[in-house]
Amino acid sequence: MSLTIQMLGTGSAFAKNYYNNNALLDSGEGKLLIDCGTTASLALHQMGVPLPEIDAILITHIHADHVGGLEEFGFQMNILHGRKPVLCIAEPLIHPLWENTLKGGMSQQGMIGKLEDVFEVNVLTPGEPTSLVSGIEVELIPTRHIPGKDSYSLFINDRLFYSADMTFDPDLLNQLVHERGCRSILHEVQLQGAGEVHTTLDELLSLPIQLQERIRLMHYSDDMEQFKEKAGVMSFLEQQRVYNIVELERTEQK
Ligand SMILES: O=c1ccn([C@@H]2O[C@@H]3COP(=O)(O)O[C@H]3[C@H]2O)c(=O)[nH]1
Numbered sequence: 705m706s707l708t709i710q711m712l713g714t715g716s717a718f719a720k721n722y723y724n725n726n727a728l729l730d731s732g733e734g735k736l737l738i739d740c741g742t743t744a745s746l747a748l749h750q751m752g753v754p755l756p757e758i759d760a761i762l763i764t765h766i767h768a769d770h771v772g773g774l775e776e777f778g779f780q781m782n783i784l785h786g787r788k789p790v791l792c793i794a795e796p797l798i799h800p801l802w803e804n805t806l807k808g809g810m811s812q813q814g815m816i817g818k819l820e821d822v823f824e825v826n827v828l829t830p831g832e833p834t835s836l837v838s839g840i841e842v843e844l845i846p847t848r849h850i851p852g853k854d855s856y857s858l859f860i861n862d863r864l865f866y867s868a869d870m871t872f873d874p875d876l877l878n879q880l881v882h883e884r885g886c887r888s889i890l891h892e893v894q895l896q897g898a899g900e901v902h903t904t905l906d907e908l909l910s911l912p913i914q915l916q917e918r919i920r921l922m923h924y925s926d927d928m929e930q931f932k933e934k935a936g937v938m939s940f941l942e943q944q945r946v947y948n949i950v951e952l953e954r955t956e957q958k
Pocket residue numbers: 716717718767768769850869900901
């Protein structure tokens with residue numbers, strides 16, 4: 705079975721040339737949206753993907769570039785299409801997502817008082833690979849991002865690592881590749897400055913070359929073009945280009 709990934713956008717939270725770093729996985733039998741940021745519905749519209757075609761949404765963590773589009777997605781599906789979208793989410797994110805992000809805009813007296821009133825909630829257990837849509841199995845891996853804020857990176861179909869926003873974790877990357885058969889890595893990157901809550905390009909450049917060869921960069925700032933020659937064997941994912949994951953597993957990328 706083939707699996708494709710198309711980034712709705714590849715931008716950092718403050719990018720203006722790129723949409724939010726959200727992704728559409730398509731197994732041919734089902735579509736999974738990874739994160740639903742503020743720009744998600746506009747990007748999907750431009751890609752020609754109607755919201756009802758998406759079988760499930762998976763959330764990595766609570767920042768607007770990853771969840772800011774859920775209010776519109778939820779309302780559109782309920783009001784215009786008469787059904788609740790499936791929302792896959794780690795248990796610790798449910799309370800903050802509703803109480804701190806969605807409640808203000810979505811609550812309606814007597815009708816909407818909790819996440820489950822708008823979404824079909826699929827509660828995920830970190831560390832347990834779970835089939836989310838036909839042909840797409842995902843394991844949530846807790847990774848560090850903001851102190852005190854839960855965040856989960858993804859290991860997809862036992863072969864593709866998709867980083868959430870995360871600080872540098874070379875041990876995890878080594879373990880995934882050398883012990884778990886990970887063939888390619890889509891990794892967030894911060895191109896300039898100290899990587900207090902993100903992973904910097906310099907940190908990724910410190911990895912063994914065998915790891916760098918597997919890495920494609922995403923979640924980058926508007927000055928990305930200036931860094932193409934500074935990224936060594938790593939290349940930048942292009943937003944809205946459709947990649948077959950087999951194509952991502954080739955080592956010569958440039
Ligand atoms: O301690 C902090 C907290 C946040 N921020 C910025 O806010 C953004 C929120 O979304 P993001 O996680 O994609 O990126 C984050 C950063 O750009 C930061 O630089 N330092």
